[in-house]
Amino acid sequence: MGLGWLVRTLRGTVTSIVSIAPVPQHVAFIMDGNRRYAERQQLQTIQGHSFGYQRLIQALEWCLDLGITCVSVYAFSVDNYKRSEEEVRTLMHLAEEKLRTMLQEFDVLEGHGVQVRVIGDLSLAPLSVQEAAENIATATQHHSKAVLNICFSYTASREMQQALDAAYVSQQQQQDSIHSPIDDYLYTCGCPPVDLLVRTSGEQRLSDFMLRQSSHALLVFTGVLWPDFGFLDLISAVLQYQKKHTTLQASRKAGAASIAQLLQHLRREEQEKSTRAPRLAEQLISLKLPNTARGSRAIEVDSPCSVATPGSGSSPSSRSEGSNRSPIELSPFEDEQVSSAVEDTENHRDALVGVDVAPAAFIISLGTSSITKLRPIN
Numbered sequence: 001m002g003l004g005w006l007v008r009t010l011r012g013t014v015t016s017i018v019s020i021a022p023v024p025q026h027v028a029f030i031m032d033g034n035r036r037y038a039e040r041q042q043l044q045t046i047q048g049h050s051f052g053y054q055r056l057i058q059a060l061e062w063c064l065d066l067g068i069t070c071v072s073v074y075a076f077s078v079d080n081y082k083r084s085e086e087e088v089r090t091l092m093h094l095a096e097e098k099l100r101t102m103l104q105e106f107d108v109l110e111g112h113g114v115q116v117r118v119i120g121d122l123s124l125a126p127l128s129v130q131e132a133a134e135n136i137a138t139a140t141q142h143h144s145k146a147v148l149n150i151c152f153s154y155t156a157s158r159e160m161q162q163a164l165d166a167a168y169v170s171q172q173q174q175q176d177s178i179h180s181p182i183d184d185y186l187y188t189c190g191c192p193p194v195d196l197l198v199r200t201s202g203e204q205r206l207s208d209f210m211l212r213q214s215s216h217a218l219l220v221f222t223g224v225l226w227p228d229f230g231f232l233d234l235i236s237a238v239l240q241y242q243k244k245h246t247t248l249q250a251s252r253k254a255g256a257a258s259i260a261q262l263l264q265h266l267r268r269e270e271q272e273k274s275t276r277a278p279r280l281a282e283q284l285i286s287l288k289l290p291n292t293a294r295g296s297r298a299i300e301v302d303s304p305c306s307v308a309t310p311g312s313g314s315s316p317s318s319r320s321e322g323s324n325r326s327p328i329e330l331s332p333f334e335d336e337q338v339s340s341a342v343e344d345t346e347n348h349r350d351a352l353v354g355v356d357v358a359p360a361a362f363i364i365s366l367g368t369s370s371i372t373k374l375r376p377i378n
Helices: 003-018 034-040 045-066 078-082 085-104 106-112 127-140 156-174 231-274 276-284 332-347
Strands: 026-030 070-077 114-119 146-154 196-199 218-221 360-365 370-376
Touching: 003 045, 003 231, 026 045, 034 045, 045 070, 045 085, 045 106, 045 231, 070 078, 070 085, 078 085, 078 146, 085 106, 085 127, 106 114, 106 127, 114 127, 127 146, 146 156, 196 231, 218 231
Parallel strands: 026 070, 026 196, 070 146, 114 146, 196 218
Antiparallel strands: 360 370
16 A cells, blocks of 8 residues: 555545536547647657647546546647648657557556547548557447547538538438438537537637537636646536536527427428429319420519410410510529429329310419419410
8 A cells, every 4th residue: 555545545535526416428628738748848749749648548547437428639630730741740650659559558448448439531641540540449349338539630610511511412312401410420420519628738719629519518728738637637627517517508408409499490491392393283283284385484474574485375466455474584493393393284184184274374473482373374
């Protein structure tokens, strides 16, 4: 029994006490200050980053002991590629080395059931880093107790852009305008939203890190450099979260309700839009239109938005002197609606046999792009 035993005992006691109150499910760290730590300790920059990695492993264990099931860390931003070529090359080598070291220290990850995800635009990283990231992800993919997101070659804006692109592709493939929330397409899909975000080194900005996931998180900025970040610093941040827990949860529920209302409104609009073309066809079922109407780009309507349908027999000379009919061009959407309706009418020609109906003009409500009245052309 030495000092180490006493420290571990006190740490376990504090952990047990703090865990009685609600603890955050997802904690995110912006690990800032490695270079300044190296300068203060008169070390090489690479050594500062190495100490930062060691602190990451320790912080992960502290979080797991508290019952925090998801940890995300900002390891390397896309903007960091703007640094000097030598520093970027050194950081890439360090990243590859630490990912492989993490795989060698597999007992810690396996003991806590931690699934490691290296998320970001890894296509920008060297192949050796991509391979190391894939190896650690594959080795831990069956773990289900906790998740460690290592955000590498990452920015939130790039993540959102890729999520929107993926959502659009899925929408086109499924022919469903609004079918799932954007969170399902983020790198952190399957993880709870961030409850607590901690940034070290005194900087008070998010630096394009998990902006969507942290929309209702408690932000804690501490002046401690990341390699100096200790257990009590984490406990202090968690206690601040517990103090604000009720307010944060109410804010998150209100935000979720607003998003749900918006999605419901958008779905209703899409459903109404999808019924417009069938309504046009239903109104045309009782008509027998000439073939020349198919594909026409203009329709006869009462002025100020009317022209005679080609082949209708209507002409300026045959109209009454008081007629105000004038030609307009249909928008692509309106033209598609009418063409679809005419197509449907042609498909139902058998039902129109023997019906004596003169060519018709459509009075169009341009605001809703739907047919509101049918009138025979004189």
